[in-house]
Amino acid sequence: METTEYNDNFDPKCIASGIPLLPFTNQVGGHTPFFRFSKRAICKPAAPKEQEFYVYLESNHPELLPFLSQYLGLLNATYYQDSRALLPEVIFDDNEQLLKDWYSLGNQQIDRGTAATAATPDILNDDFQQWSPNADECNSRFTEFRKRVLCEVFNPSALRERMKLQHDALEQQELQQQQEASATPAIEKMIIQLKPVLNESNVKSTEPLCTEPASLTTPSLSSLHEHQNDEAITSSLDISRKGSTTSHAFNHDDDNDNASSASSARWQLRRTPTNPWGQQVYERDRLKLQQLNEGNVVKQFILLEDLTDNIQCPCVLDLKMGNRHYGVFSNEVKMKSQTSKCINSTSHQLGVRICGMQVYKRDEKRFDFHDKYMGRLLDEEGFKKNLVDYLDGRLNHIPVLLKKLNRLARIIRSLKGYRFYASSLLLIYDGGKPENSKDCRIDVRMIDFAKCVSPDDDTANFTYPPENPDGPDEGYLLGISSLIEKFTDIHNEQQRKTSP
The missing domain is CATH 3.30.470.160 (Inositol polyphosphate kinase)
Structure with missing residues (x-):
């Protein structure tokens, strides 16, 4: 059983100024792209009323909490109008509350296995919708869940790993852009072509899914996106292969499984498909941002539980x-x-x-x-x-x-x-x-x-x-x-x- 210690003297800013968000591949609807903050949490573009409503329900109707995605707060994410424009980044200096929450954990310990702490052994795995939990049970689950999300992102080994991914992704993005400039159609053409395909009532994948569950330890990582083996799933759009112009963030490289099992980040995704709808809204949003001429763009996101975790x-x-x-x-x-x-x-x-x-x-x-x-x-x-x-x-x-x-x-x-x-x-x-x-x-x-x-x-x-x-x-x-x-x-x- 692996245990990660929090160190109240560790400052994430000594390793990096922020962390990149990752595309969320199981988005089946919506008009704006979701991003993955950690293995257990996703980011959704914030609407003021939605954020207020989550807080209001949490305070006034704990009986409804088992039927909600757990709300974790607000984040500011920056889109850079340069080579880093691929993905938004959570800058630590712009998210002081997030770091305060991390520091508040002090020297506590958290189990990263299937059980939670001794006081709440199954609280993250129990199906609360099968009964009516009281407010204390809901609060215990919230506290434990938040600890795990913070640990997945801010412990030193996880943070260093994520920075390596960002560096590798930017290098590969630059190479990809050079290839696209000489050998592939413009991204605008792909966006136009996407919608008619998605209007089909049944979009099927063209390759079988590997049903073997992906290891939660992090493999040898050459890019920022999710990794799959030779039988990786793709949509019928076949965007991740055959020279398509789809963003590198959604591409799936073959994984040779030369894994480094020592990593404690453990936010690497499972072998899951990339939903074509999520690809479309991501690419459309990225194109709009690239057309802006006002420098870096900061957007606010709400941080929510990833309901597809595990x-x-x-x-x-x-x-x-x-x-x-x-x-x-x-x-x-x-x-x-x-x-x-x-x-x-x-x-x-x-x-x-x-x-x-x-x-x-x-x-x-x-x-x-x-x-x-x-x-x-x-x-x-x-x-x-x-x-x-x-x-x-x-x-x-x-x-x-x-x-x-x-x-x-x-x-x-x-x-x-x-x-x-x-x-x-x-x-x-x-x-x-x-x-x-x-x-x-x-x-x-x-x-x-x-x-x-x-x-x-x-x-x-x-x-x-x-x-x-x-x-x-x-x-x-x-x-x-x-x-x-x-x-x-x-x-x-x-x-x-x-x-x-």
Whole structure:
């Protein structure tokens, strides 16, 4: 069992001025790119209301915390308008609170194995959605989780390793840019070509996924991105091979497994796919930043729990909930646009539509990807069929999923005056786990709170206030009810097929 000691005298700034963020490869939806801060935490571009809403729920509704991605605070990240423009960097001097949190750990110790400290042996692995944890249990999990995230980033060996990755990545980026200038189309052409491909209802990988779990020890690292072997997954866009212009940050080199097992950084990713939607939003954002002429750009991110951590083959379903997706401060054009999307999709009738999906097809050893454009085209029967596709025969998840959905519905029904406009519900399970595995579970998490409303919000300037403001969010409840109905039907139909 490996243990890492904190040293309250160690200053990360003596090794580096900051750390680069890494692309997050399991992003199935959204309009802006997510980045990976550590093995357990990701960064999402900050919206003031979303950050406030996380803090508000944490303070006022601990019963909802098991259904949220754990919020860890705000970060400032700098995009350099030079050779380092590939990835944003968290500059330590611009993130004093982050270092204060690290220093506050003092000389404590943290176990980096599967168990937490002696006081909380399983608190990070327990499925809190299976019961109703009290506020103290939630706070204990939060404290332990935050310790691990900080240790993964700021202990000396982890920090030195990350700096080596950055150096290697910049060298390879410079080489790649030279090759692109003479042998490949411009990045603008790739962006234009990406969207039509992603509009296909089913994007399949062209190569089998290596189902062997990647070691959490760090291999011989020649670049900043994730490493895979000769059977590495790629999307049908085949962006990571054949001379494409996709950013080096998303490319996958072959791993010769000449590993250095002594590293304690352990934030190297699992062997997972690169979702083509995540590639598209990353490249679009990078292109916009490269066109700016105002020097370095600083953006604010919220730091959240990575819900795909420790998942070998992440199967992710992004469900946009409710039958109203425009916010209370929307203008008329936005209101009409969002209303039209709801009316012309399953959002109107069911209160839910598919906004993105990736699923591991275990029989074919590949991933399928679906985007939000496919989700808008589905009718009620097509929506149900895609739920079946998402489970890929793993119907043992349904009883637990129904239990969790019913628990969440009871909580939402008790939240009078709240509205979760345009938020999503994520369903996540590991497609690489055997069905009879004791840790094979399905997770249910609420995300995307930029347009949400709490009872304490000032309604004076609302352009489109909620109907029945003293009641719960009936649109969100309709979406949960529809999911319960569809998954129940799927389960019953399967039982009838298998019964003698």
